[in-house]
Amino acid sequence: MKRFSKLLSSLQLTTIVLTVLVFWFTWGILLAQQDRFDPGFELLNSALVPAWFLQLGSIHPLLKLWLAGLCLGMVVLAVNLVFCSWTRLLKIIRIKLIMPKVFMLIIHVVFGLVVIGHFGSFVLGYRYDSIKLQQGQSFALKDGYVLTVTDVHFIDNPEVLGKSPKELGPDEYHHDANFAEVALIRNGKQVARGRIYFLRPLTCKGIQVTLKRFTPPVGMKGGNRTTRKPGVKLVISKNPVKVPVFVLFPVMIAGMCVYTFMTWRPRGLNRSKG
Secondary structure, eight states: OHHHHHHHTOHHHHHHHHHHHHHHHHHHHHHHTSGGGHHHHHHHHHSOHHHHHTOOSSSOHHHHHHHHHHHHHHHHHHHHHHHHIIIIIHHHHHHSOOHHHHHHHHHHHHHHHHHHHHHHHHHSSEEEEEEEEOTTOEEEOTTSEEEEEEEEEOOSOGGGGGSOGGGOOTTTOOTTTOEEEEEEEETTEEEEEEEEBBTBOEEETTEEEEEEEEEOOTTOOTTOOOSSOOEEEEEEEEOTTHHHHHHHHHHHHHHHHHHHHHHOOOHHHHHHHO
């Protein structure tokens, strides 16, 4: 058992796992270049990992193998981090309390929490991608909330919605002037209401509503305009660990800076001591 614990806390295991992950990510990049894996990667961007694995037929088995291997590698790396912190850093601190070592332990702990938070964001909460709604339409969420699009404000010519973003000129589409107004309702009572712009989502009760793009009005074909308003394509997500991760990440960076400052020594000072 002691030998096994020593193996799990070794830097050799860390090096091996990181090397394997580099090659694993390289393999993933090569998979992403092939058209047959596009549906699986697109679904991975719009669904949580458990729901993604449960998809039948639409995802290539080789892509599932790649993601499973990636998750396994990250788990092994996390276990290595825990054992390394426990067997090495705590042992050093027990022998002699040295502040740089204490800071290193804190950084390890915070880094571990950040990793756990990132992993939790893949499996906790929910995510609905590319939800198409018109003004007055609603969409029911898993936790009893209902999202309603109360208004769509679009000042530009709806014909521009048929163009790709690269084809749009600066005077054809105004990001700051076009928005949708949405309301979040639960048990018949309005919980939140606000405007969503491109890259300016609405967040309430941990639920984030993001405007992905506007969609052409229903019935508009070719260059024919209609009096109906454009619709919206939304991304609705709930990530319960997003706030802790955003708080802990700068703490981790600050801890690394403090540790560097505490352990940094000028070259001339080191030579004089030698």
